[in-house]
Amino acid sequence: MTCPLVEVVDLEKRYGATKALDRVSFQVAEGEIFGLLGPNGAGKSTLVSILACLLEPTAGEARILGRPANPADRTLRRQLGIVPQELALYGELTARENLEFFGGLYDLSGMVLGERVDRLLAATGLVEQADHAVSTFSGGMKRRLNLGAALVHEPKLVLLDEPAVGVDPQSRAHLFEEIRRLHQAGTTILYISHYIEEVQTLCSRVGIIDHGHLIACDTLPNLLQLLEGLIQFRVSAITPELQSQLSALPETRWSETPGNQVALHCRDVKRTLPRLIAALFQTRTELLSIETIEPNLERVFLHLTGSTLRD
């Protein structure tokens, strides 16, 4: 990893007897999209609040750009952009007025502010609705503007807390496009979600958090390697020749279930599948049905926590 932009070391946050975060440690490199995955109540928002300098930790440390994340550090806050889970916008104001207001809070004004607002309106697909009151917007449009409002001051680190909750596919595509554009421009992004698909689509590295503990943190392929793939198939008969061929397949193990069904566990489904087909052909076995299950984050989460993400 290159020089970390975010460095979290043994971070703890307690609310009375409740531990919202328990010795959480991870790093996010500059320019990286880091996903933080966890169910509701896992401690994600507390972590975001500490990183956004809104909350002080009980113990441990979070450093951003080499400085401790401290609510009193206004210089550091200037480098951060936060997209809260709520639609943090003023419904009475227009889209343009909202963006101008949030830019104004960071001392932007005049031409610079005007240009950035115009660019963000275009990026979020809201040019035509720029001068309409936000209260008249659809949920998706509000979500896009919610993202835009965090970017007017061009922050180095953007904290996205469930930015795509309840949006339509079109708005989601807009959001993802803008996030990818930010990534290409070198912005570091911390993407918090309980939607596996979003994290899987956008993030190069993922942290999994549950009950305040960071239970895994790695690149997506490495996380997926924690689990085996599964090929389930049914044949006309399981002959000794077939059994012998299946046992000879590399990096696999298999088991027979009633009804001539076979469960073949493998490290890599894509590599194993052609070999299996070849074995069936050689033994002249008739294939009646087949199903492949590749490892994904949902299953990784289930594997690590013993519960599904939406429990």
Add this chain to the structure above:
Amino acid sequence: MPIWTLAKKDFRVVWRDRRALIVLMVMPLLLILVLGLSLGEGFGQKPDDRLRISIVDLDEGFVEHDPQTGAKIPHHWSTLFQDDLARTAGIRVERIASLEEAKTLVDRGRRAAVWVFHAHFSRQLSNCSFLLGGVNPLDGDGVDLATLDAEILRDPTQLTASSIIAQVAQGTTLRVVLPWMIGRAFDQIGKRLGSSVQVGLKLLFPSYDLTATTWAGLTRSKPSDQTADIATYQPPEGNGLLNRGAARYQILVPTYLVTFAYFLVLIVGRLFVSERQQGTMTRLRAAPLSRFQILAGKFLPTYFLSVLQGLFLLVAGKLAFAMSWGDKPLWLLPVVLSTSLSAMGLALVVAALARTESQVAIYGTLVVLALAGASGSLLGDRELMPAAMQQISLFTPHAWALDAYRQLLATAEPKLSIVRECCAVLTAFGVGLILIGWKLLRLDGQS
């Protein structure tokens, strides 16, 4: 300037919120209008025990030429009469603008009698003399007013009251006419018979100055130091459909101005709560702003709005209801400013205590109505409260604001020391409450 950015945004938000504008601007006007139409003409007026002498002054004055020097000597006797009357203890003078209005008032029984000085009053009185060729107004009853081109319009159904007024008129006329006539007569005696006669008379009547032309001069007495109190007649029921100019608006407008100034509590409370609830407070806290900047950015536009509300209601009161801003209109400004400051203080405290919009509505309305009730502003007129309660009500900022407005708008001669005191107390209320609210307010909503 982030404070300015915040202030501009909040002012925009409130300005576009019709509910806020209705509560702050429209509702008080509506209440003033309804009460203005439904209340009686005596509302808001203190009973005055002094005898009211109503006059119509049509006197054109008279310029006399000194026969020896040719110098012009202007006389405006009706003014002297009014001054003499007004300085008389227990009497107040009311000037009615026209003879027609006076006749209407007498015909309708609104005035028992009205003393009218006609156009040639000064000329006739200037020509009054005991000497040959002079006008002699004296008769068996005292002074014949008609000779002086004056008259008393009398309501035949109010004989006692009109007779008292007629007698007062007689007394005053005699007090003015007699020394004038005696003085002129003795002046002529001196001129025609020689100054030794005057010297002799002075020795004979040492207590009197027979050449003086006023009662005080004649009797060698000290003129009364009573302040002249001459008011212009204002129809108490007002004019037209809205009863424009009715005296009750002098009380109703400031009363509801004050009551609704404190409804700012609801607006400010809602601004804070909605900022927390919609998550924008998170954005504000994440931005490079200090707590002072965030609070000041909220304080300024709402304070400005409150001042605007006060000024708007005063202007609307003048335009719509023809209320008077009194003799010291500029003093209304510090009252508006200090009232708004105390309202802001109260608003910050409520905003600090309430966490939801419902709580703002419940706490805010409760506090505002309780204070309005305790101060007497719900009654429309604080003076309707018992004296003890009026004292207790001084624990509310409303009471001080109402007292200041009453001085400026409903008192003939406002005591500025009272207005200053009220403004100081309101400012103290404001500063104290703002400090409490400032301390209690949690921007993260964890109050």
